[in-house]
Amino acid sequence: MAIRETGVVQVRISGVVQAGMAELAKSKVEAVLRHVGEPVLSARVVLSRAADPAVQRPAIAWAVISVNGRMVRASGVGSTMREAVAELVARLRIRLERAWPDEREQGRRSVASRRPRRLA
Numbered sequence: 001m002a003i004r005e006t007g008v009v010q011v012r013i014s015g016v017v018q019a020g021m022a023e024l025a026k027s028k029v030e031a032v033l034r035h036v037g038e039p040v041l042s043a044r045v046v047l048s049r050a051a052d053p054a055v056q057r058p059a060i061a062w063a064v065i066s067v068n069g070r071m072v073r074a075s076g077v078g079s080t081m082r083e084a085v086a087e088l089v090a091r092l093r094i095r096l097e098r099a100w101p102d103e104r105e106q107g108r109r110s111v112a113s114r115r116p117r118r119l120a
Contacts, residue, residue, distance in 0.1 A: 008033070008040050014048040021047055021081045028089045029063060036096055038068040045088075047081060059084035063092055072096060 009029050011022040025045050033040050043065045050058035061084040062075035072095050076087025 009043040009045060012044065012046045014046060015051060016049055017047045017081055021085065024082070025061060025085045025088070028085060029065075029092065032089055032093050032096065033065070036067055037100055038070075041066040041069065047085070049081065057084075061085045061088040063088060065092070065096075067096070067100070070099070072099060 009026045011026050013022055025047055029043060029045055033043060043063065045061065045063045048060045050060070052058070057077045057079050059078045059081040060075070061077075061081065063073070065072045065074075072092070074088055074092035074095055076084045076089075076091060078084035078087060
């Protein structure tokens with residue numbers, strides 16, 4: 001496995017992965033992590049490709065993120081590495097939003113959940 005590390009996100013590559021995919025995965029995961037209100041202690045992304053040509057979706061991308069000590073995991077598969085990274089990022093975004101909802105969104109929910117006032 002090759003390791004490319006700059007900043008918080010580490011990207012590891014296993015197998016034959018197209019050039020530029022590590023940088024793509026790193027930039028997309030960093031973009032998602034910018035919106036987390038808690039400190040991101042570490043982020044590992046692994047990009048892999050199945051060697052078996054019979055596998056329909058051979059590209060695999062997975063991530064393990066430590067957000068203030070709490071581990072968040074997500075993965076994605078695809079016929080291309082770009083598809084696998086896109087699926088990984090979508091799932092990671094969902095998991096992070098569920099674990100740490102945006103304060104603005106919470107404010108909207110609390111206002112919407114209030115009972116309507118009756119005007120006399």
